[in-house]
Amino acid sequence: MRTKATELVGIDVPIFAFSHCRDVVAAVTNAGGLGVLGAVAHSPEQLDIDLRWIEEEVGGRPYGIDLLVPEKFVGSDQGGLDRDTLLSLLPVEHQEFLEDLLTRYGVPPLPDDVEFGRGMGGMRVDPKSMAPLLDVCFDHRPRLVASALGPPPAHFLERAHSAGVPVAALAGSVDHAVKHADAGADLIVAQGSEAGGHTGLIATMVLVPEVVEAVGSVPVLAAGGIASGRQLAAGMALGADGAWCGSVWLTTEEAETSPAIRDKFLRARSGDTVRSRSMTGKPARMLRSPWTDEWERADGPGPLPMPIQPLLIAPAMARIARVSDKAGTGANDLATYFVGQVVGSMNTVRPTRRVVQEMVEEFIDAVERLARLLETD
Ligand SMILES: Cc1cc2nc3c(=O)[nH]c(=O)nc-3n(C[C@H](O)[C@H](O)[C@H](O)COP(=O)(O)O)c2cc1C
Secondary structure, three states: OOHHHHHHHHOOOOOEEEEHHHHHHHHHHOOOOEEEEEEEOOOOOOOOHHHHHHHHHHOOOOOOEEEEOOOOOOOHHOOOOOHHHHHHOOOHHHHHHHHHHHHOOOOOOOOOOOOOOHHHHHHHHHHHHHHHHHHHHHHHHOOEEEEOOOOOOOOHHHHHHHOOEEEEEEEEEEHHHHHHHHHHHHEEEEEEOOOOOEOOOOOOOHHHHHHHOOOOOOOOEEEOOOOOOOHHHHHHOOOOOOEEOOOOHHHEOOOOOOOOEEEEEHOOOOOHHHEEEEOOOOOOOEOOOOHHHHHHOOOOOOOOOOHHHHHHHHHEEHHHHHHHHOOHEEEEEEOOOOOOOHHHHOOOOHHHHHHHHHHHHHHHHHHHHHHHOOEEE
């Protein structure tokens, strides 16, 4: 299959896979798509290790790296507040709410020797943590770099383009897509509201054709709600040059999803997700759980903005994750993770390569079925 997007990065099938797991990234690339490593929570050292590993595994085939390179965030207008300053800004009311929540659900404190994530609560979204990640990124040979949360900044575009690397940008609205294209993005990921992770309010079905019309010759990928070949065909029928998928890889054999979360995903229905600010401070789609419900409570303080919310909850997340594998516990109930509405069809654990193969086979069936509708005799 050849589209503007496959030509841009040199792949055989128009499937782009966002994953935090290097094994998934390598497996998708080796199956003919483009694995894109989500690196926002990586330390520079770990990113270097993972990229070396991926390059070894894929033997010259293309892969990508995704970073959250934000235009603005709390503190950036004051020259970028560091972690300690941000920690001192955590309101007492929120700290008390969280401690009370964990106590009510019987989540034990962390032992003294357990680390719970560095940077901004595990997310490296501030300029200070981002710089060394960018250095590692461009010391390697990605075929695509992607940036979410706002138009790719000029310094990022210049650096990528001078290294000959195209830049993808995620957009949840037409306005965002146009801004990204105007800024110089080479590929727009039109991500509908049903997607896992940070997401807007417009559904993929509505967003993709609008974005395709609005950005002219810039290739567009459809994202949000694509986990099968029929959905891939639908995205391409809407004018996209391929699909960008995130959720579907979370229940693959290679995924590093924790057993508690994987089991919840395998059982979940498509109506079991919610857009919540409770993890990052920005609306992100995740599995609904008592955690997301508690943060919605009218008598609670509500989530803080990014990046303070991730900083606030990092120790709580580590406390929950440490004991959440035990079914029937409060920690297991609270456990949640980013996932899109396609979670309802993620009902089996398959090898990543097979997911790609089945998507391609089902895509061909779907296109042939549609073509038969036009046969006259
Ligand atoms: C667990 C998870 C984490 C995500 N984190 C990021 C991220 O750090 N950066 C990003 O650009 N997109 C992120 N996304 C969004 C994906 O890149 C992708 O657009 C989305 O998953 C597509 O919709 P789908 O989940 O229906 O496949 C994440 C998605 C999931 C499921």
